[in-house]
Amino acid sequence: MQSASEQWFDEAYYQRFYFDKKTRVVDAGHAERLGAFVCHYLQYVRVPVQRVLDVGCGIGLWREAITRHFPGASYQGVEYSDYLCERYGWQKGSVVDYASAQPFDLVICQGVLPYLSPTDLALALRNLARLCKGALYVEAVAREDYERDIIDEDLTDSRLFRHRAALYRRGLSEGFVELGGGVWLSRQADLPLFELECLGGR
Template identity: 30%
Template sequence: MPKIYDRTYFDRWYRQENLGIGSRQALMRKARLAISTAEYYLGRPIHNVLDIGCGEGVWQPVLKAERPKISYLGLDSSEYVVERFGRTRNIRLATFGQLGELRFDEGFDLIVCSDVLHYVRTPELKRGLRGIAEQLQGVAFLELFTADDALAGDTDGFIARSPRWYLSTFREAGLISCGSHCYLGPHLTAAVATLEVPMLW
């Protein structure tokens, strides 16, 4: 049966100390890393963030605490999430693959997709990545786990792909690794030094 991302799912994986995924402190470190990397390459403060597969939008208050004036948009396939947090955290209903067709009024300085891609089937993943690359003005924080990682947490539906597969697929879409789950889009790759993005050589 397909996974159901309802309140029971989020209660199990995000609100139980013995099973919970991550902590607020860890999330704050990730957010600061993503923000600082994007601002380093953009050369200015970030103005907006797109959070794909955002779940209950836990990145939203953390990002707002760091950059109160940013515009945040979350996308998730869970009807429960949109019903409960859609208005307060600006979350809309969409799947990862729909990014291949969805377009917004402006590009995004930071795109976040955390703990999602290793559950997405290949055709949908490739469609969505093209959309990310086209709408990315700064840096994408694409946190994921590969076949080489020791995965802790929800293994239901986990797709074990190699690191080489991900890097090659990202590069095909126009995304280049700059380290620590961060990727540059086509707008920035031509403006960086060679050793900042080793995949270029």
């Protein structure tokens, strides 16, 4: 099984999933609420955020939230799509092997991982741990979400892999502690969290 092709993420893809009001998967209001939740939670647990990586940044919906909640923080958008790199000036790259000389305080990976084959997914989860020294936000639909019938398949790309949630959690737990709500804390971060703030403990 192969991961998604670069050719999938062309202008037609983003027109359908981001720009067309009838078929888009997220709007500005959703992005604002999600951004406020994640940023406020990180402020609450005292994660210092100066450098942010948004890998698979799409049209850059996270950039406004980062600017609002962490003024002065740098934002690095990375995209697999040639179309978006040309349109928005993002850096070309993939979560599977993107590298940085320095790790980031906050890494965002929204809607990217289900496009990866099991082999590439394992590589990506290990790479996220290398890229992050603070907090990670991950959003990825799992097979259980389909089984519980909470996915609107008319608005969801049918080409996604349906990985089990346990596969994501197992890979992420090597480098992170799960805090809930899609937020994970790097095991490199030395923060005094209560035991019940960490799913499954530290």
